[in-house]
Amino acid sequence: MTALVEQLKGGLDAPICLTWELTYACNLECVHCLSSSGRRDPRELTTDEAKAVLDELHALQVFYINIGGGEPMIRRDFFELVEYSIGRGIGVKFSTNGAFIDAAKAKRLTDLDYLDIQISLDGTDAVTNDAVRGDGSYATAIRAMEHLRDAGFVERNGPFKISVVVTRHNVDQLDEFKALADSFGAQLRITRLRPSGRGADAWHDLHPTNAQQRQIYEWLLAHGEQVLTGDSFFHLNALGEENLPGLNLCGAGRVVCLIDPIGDVYACPFVIHDEFKAGNVRDAGGFARIWKQSELFTELRQPQSAGACASCGSYDACQGGCMAAKFFTGLPLDGPDPECVGGEGELALAGVASGAAPRPMADHSKPPRPVAVSLGRR
Amino acid sequence: MTTVAAHPVLGRSLDLHPQVALRPEPFGALAYHYDTRRLVFLKHPDVVRVVRELGNHDTVADTLTACDIAPVRHDAFASAISSLLDSEMLRDRTG
Ligand code: SF4
Numbered sequence: 149m150t151a152l153v154e155q156l157k158g159g160l161d162a163p164i165c166l167t168w169e170l171t172y173a174c175n176l177e178c179v180h181c182l183s184s185s186g187r188r189d190p191r192e193l194t195t196d197e198a199k200a201v202l203d204e205l206h207a208l209q210v211f212y213i214n215i216g217g218g219e220p221m222i223r224r225d226f227f228e229l230v231e232y233s234i235g236r237g238i239g240v241k242f243s244t245n246g247a248f249i250d251a252a253k254a255k256r257l258t259d260l261d262y263l264d265i266q267i268s269l270d271g272t273d274a275v276t277n278d279a280v281r282g283d284g285s286y287a288t289a290i291r292a293m294e295h296l297r298d299a300g301f302v303e304r305n306g307p308f309k310i311s312v313v314v315t316r317h318n319v320d321q322l323d324e325f326k327a328l329a330d331s332f333g334a335q336l337r338i339t340r341l342r343p344s345g346r347g348a349d350a351w352h353d354l355h356p357t358n359a360q361q362r363q364i365y366e367w368l369l370a371h372g373e374q375v376l377t378g379d380s381f382f383h384l385n386a387l388g389e390e391n392l393p394g395l396n397l398c399g400a401g402r403v404v405c406l407i408d409p410i411g412d413v414y415a416c417p418f419v420i421h422d423e424f425k426a427g428n429v430r431d432a433g434g435f436a437r438i439w440k441q442s443e444l445f446t447e448l449r450q451p452q453s454a455g456a457c458a459s460c461g462s463y464d465a466c467q468g469g470c471m472a473a474k475f476f477t478g479l480p481l482d483g484p485d486p487e488c489v490g491g492e493g494e495l496a497l498a499g500v501a502s503g504a505a506p507r508p509m510a511d512h513s514k515p516p517r518p519v520a521v522s523l524g525r526r
Numbered sequence: 527m528t529t530v531a532a533h534p535v536l537g538r539s540l541d542l543h544p545q546v547a548l549r550p551e552p553f554g555a556l557a558y559h560y561d562t563r564r565l566v567f568l569k570h571p572d573v574v575r576v577v578r579e580l581g582n583h584d585t586v587a588d589t590l591t592a593c594d595i596a597p598v599r600h601d602a603f604a605s606a607i608s609s610l611l612d613s614e615m616l617r618d619r620t621g
């Protein structure tokens with residue numbers, strides 16, 4: 149295993165985990181949105197440009213892509229692109245809030261081969277979920293799941309996923325999330341909250357406490373392979389003898405990358421910031437050149453220093469955690485994760501001056517709604 | 527020296543599952559199964575060579591010989607192949 153991890157650190161010929169955000173437009177405004185989505189960007193890739201990227205990914209033998217957004221189903225060419233991708237032998241997993249999955253769309257999705265769906269949900273009740281994802285979003289997600297169930301999606305394509313970002317407020321609902329997924333024949337996927345996008349501001353209030361981190365670790369050990377995590381909790385491996393299933397490394401620029409709606413390529417979906425931008429698919433040489441030769445990705449594939457973590461006995465297990473989490477909380481990249489289970493992150497965070505952490509970029513949030521002022525008629 | 531019974535998988539006729547794609551990588555290859563959506567790392571170029579050749583020979587043992595895998599390594603290859611069979615990356619050839 150370790151030998152493999154060392155290999156992967158040097159990078160792969162093509163990404164394993166490529167996220168492609170099709171649009172910054174979204175019907176919701178989740179407080180922790182990693183891409184600060186809301187409004188469409190006029191520079192978003194056209195249908196033809198997107199197909200050209202898919203041709204490239206096909207040539208690189210990318211097995212599947214993770215489509216996200218914003219809300220990807222808002223794009224009018226959503227089905228056209230998904231069908232084109234699948235036709236090129238690139239499987240599709242896509243993340244959605246479910247708002248556009250009605251009975252007819254559920255049927256259409258069910259009829260596609262090599263398609264997997266992740267419905268985002270951040271609470272097992274409307275109060276918990278809607279506090280983060282917005283009014284009505286719980287009911288919307290459940291309705292989408294019901295449509296998929298009625299269309300026979302699970303029977304034909306296997307379990308769809310219920311995708312949960314674990315926060316301070318829903319960590320006690322893990323068993324209930326699991327039961328909900330089971331009741332739909334779906335699979336639960338839980339991932340770590342990072343201080344990315346609008347999450348940079350929400351993180352301090354939402355990220356799990358130290359005691360809750362242990363709770364997550366133990367819950368994951370107990371449920372092991374039945375629950376997906378995107379291998380996002382490896383920083384918790386420092387808590388015990390036993391490692392969580394999955395790859396134990398930061399894959400940014402090595403096995404992971406992001407193509408954003410305007411074609412910018414970042415090292416990972418959680419680092420939308422110029423410092424982690426490797427190029428644009430519209431540039432000469434396209435995506436392949438960026439993946440294989442960009443300065444940034446080449447640098448990320450060099451051995452990284454453990455910095456302040458070097459003296460920690462848990463470094464092998466935890467690898468110093470998540471680069472994005474460090475970056476957007478203002479911590480050095482070669483040091484402890486802000487959620488270091490040894491408490492080193494908390495100490496380090498105390499030394500970051502307020503306002504010193506880099507701000508996420510490419511903000512596409514909707515403008516704040518005007519405050520309703522009642523103009524009394526006189 | 528003790529003689530160990532030959533691994534049972536050595537006598538079987540196997541093939542790469544038709545829904546599996548192999549992609550060469552510096553360490554060997556990645557295998558992806560489009561139906562189960564499972565990704566497996568083939569961590570040695572020799573394993574990749576053998577897996578690609580399975581369909582061209584009667585048995586696993588024949589494949590190993592044809593690929594010039596030294597007899598002392600056959601058992602190690604047999605267990606790698608069994609686990610690929612368990613994860614449905616490989617399947618039995620019928621007829
Ligand atoms: S000090 Fe660094 S290596 Fe040790 S547990 Fe904390 S983040 Fe992990």
Ligand code: SF4
Pocket residue numbers: 342397398399400404416417418419469470471472473
């Ligand atoms: S930066 Fe964080 S989220 Fe991105 S690949 Fe590394 S560990 Fe994963």
